[in-house]
Amino acid sequence: MAARSTRVLMSCSRKDANAALLSNFEVFQLLTDLKQQRKESGKSKQSSGQQNLNTIMYETMKYISKTPCRYQSPETVREFLIAMKGHKLTKAEKLQLLNHRPVTAVEIQLMVEESEERLTEEQIESLLQTVASILPGDPEEQQRDSAMETEGRSSQ
Amino acid sequence: MLVTKAAPARLCSLPVSPEAAMFVLVEMTDTVRIPPWQFERKLNESIAEELNKKLANKVVYNVGLCICLYDITKLEDSYIFPGDGASHTKVHFRYVVFHPFLDEILVGEIKSCSQDGVHVSIGFFDDIVIPPESLQQPAKFDEAEQVWVWEYETEEGAHDLYMDIGEEIRFRVVDETFVDTSPTGPSSAEASTSNATEEVQKKEAPYTLVGSISEPGLGLLSWWTNS
Numbered sequence: 001m002a003a004r005s006t007r008v009l010m011s012c013s014r015k016d017a018n019a020a021l022l023s024n025f026e027v028f029q030l031l032t033d034l035k036q037q038r039k040e041s042g043k044s045k046q047s048s049g050q051q052n053l054n055t056i057m058y059e060t061m062k063y064i065s066k067t068p069c070r071y072q073s074p075e076t077v078r079e080f081l082i083a084m085k086g087h088k089l090t091k092a093e094k095l096q097l098l099n100h101r102p103v104t105a106v107e108i109q110l111m112v113e114e115s116e117e118r119l120t121e122e123q124i125e126s127l128l129q130t131v132a133s134i135l136p137g138d139p140e141e142q143q144r145d146s147a148m149e150t151e152g153r154s155s156q
Numbered sequence: 157m158l159v160t161k162a163a164p165a166r167l168c169s170l171p172v173s174p175e176a177a178m179f180v181l182v183e184m185t186d187t188v189r190i191p192p193w194q195f196e197r198k199l200n201e202s203i204a205e206e207l208n209k210k211l212a213n214k215v216v217y218n219v220g221l222c223i224c225l226y227d228i229t230k231l232e233d234s235y236i237f238p239g240d241g242a243s244h245t246k247v248h249f250r251y252v253v254f255h256p257f258l259d260e261i262l263v264g265e266i267k268s269c270s271q272d273g274v275h276v277s278i279g280f281f282d283d284i285v286i287p288p289e290s291l292q293q294p295a296k297f298d299e300a301e302q303v304w305v306w307e308y309e310t311e312e313g314a315h316d317l318y319m320d321i322g323e324e325i326r327f328r329v330v331d332e333t334f335v336d337t338s339p340t341g342p343s344s345a346e347a348s349t350s351n352a353t354e355e356v357q358k359k360e361a362p363y364t365l366v367g368s369i370s371e372p373g374l375g376l377l378s379w380w381t382n383s
Contacts, residue, residue: 023179
C-alpha cells in the first residue's frame with residue numbers, strides 16, 4: 001500500500017477529538033449502505049480521486065466481516081446494551097464485548113479492567129451467558145455444538 | 157491547532173477508561189473548493205466526494221486513520237473569490253476514524269517477524285508491531301525460519317510455539333505514535349548532501365501502534381481455544 005501522507009490535515013481543523021464511539025457493527029452498516037449508494041449512483045468509481053476511498057472501504061469491510069458483528073442486527077445490539085446495564089461496565093468495555101463476543105473467562109478478564117476486583121466468578125459466568133445468548137455467533141458452529149450436545153445426551 | 161489527547165486520571169480504585177473505541181467519529185471543519193464544471197451537481201454530493209477524496213485512507217496527525225465520511229452537520233455560505241471561478245464552502249462534518257484506544261484488545265494477522273518483533277496487520281492498517289519484550293516469555297527468534305517462538309514450559313519440558321505468518325493473533329494496544337510526515341523546508345547549511353539523500357529515502361509511517369501479548373489469553377488464537 002502506498003505510504004500515507006498527512007499533509008491533508010493542515011487546513012482541516014478538528015473540533016471534538018472523539019465525538020462518538022462506533023461499534024464494528026455500526027461501521028459495517030455504514031460501509032454497506034455507502035457501497036450500495038455508490039453502486040446505485042452509477043458514477044465512475046475508477047476516477048483517481050475515489051481510489052483511496054475504494055481501497056479503504058474494501059479493506060475495512062473485509063476485516064469487519066471476519067468479526068462477530070456480521071451476525072448482528074440493530075435489535076441484537078440494543079438488546080445486548082440493555083442486558084449490560086446491570087453489570088456496571090464502562091462504555092469502552094461494553095463495546096469490546098460487543099465487538100469480540102468473548103466465550104471464555106480469560107477473554108472477559110482481558111477486556112474488563114481490574115476484573116478480579118470488580119467481578120466474581122459467578123458474575124463472569126453470567127456475563128458469558130448473556131453474551132452467548134444475545135449476540136449471535138457463527139450459525140454453523142452453533143449447529144455443531146447443539147448436535148454434539150444431543151449426541152452426548154443420547155449416548156448416556 | 158494541535159489538540160492533545162488528555163490522559164485519563166486515576167481516581168481511587170474505579171478504572172477510568174478513555175472515551176475511545178476502535179472506530180470513532182471525529183468532528184472536523186474544512187473549506188471545500190468546488191470547481192465550476194461541477195456546479196450542476198447537488199452541493200452535498202460534490203462536497204461529500206471532495207471530503208472523501210481528501211481524507212479517505214489518509215492519516216490525520218494525532219487523530220487517526222480516516223475511513224469515510226459519516227455525515228455533514230453544517231454547511232455555511234459558499235463564496236466565489238475574485239480570480240477563481242470555483243466556490244468555496246466551509247463545511248462542518250463528522251468522519252469515521254480508526255483510532256483504537258490504549259489497552260484495547262484487537263485481533264490481527266501476523267504479517268512478518270524480524271529482530272524488531274512481530275509485525276501485525278489488520279488488512280486496512282499495517283503498521284502494528286509487537287516488540288520482543290512484549291511477547292509471551294520466554295521467547296526466541298528462530299533465525300532459520302525467521303519467526304519468533306514462544307518457549308512454553310510444561311512438566312514434560314519446553315514446547316516450541318511458532319508465530320507463523322498468516323496466523324491470527326490477539327493483542328493489546330499499549331502505545332501509539334504519530335509522526336508528522338509533512339514536507340520540511342530545505343535542510344540547513346550544516347547538513348551534508350549525503351545526509352539529505354538519506355533523509356529523503358527514510359519513509360516513516362505516519363501512524364504506528366505498539367502491541368503486547370504478554371498476558372494470559374493473548375497471542376495466537378490457536379494457543380487459547382478449547383479443543
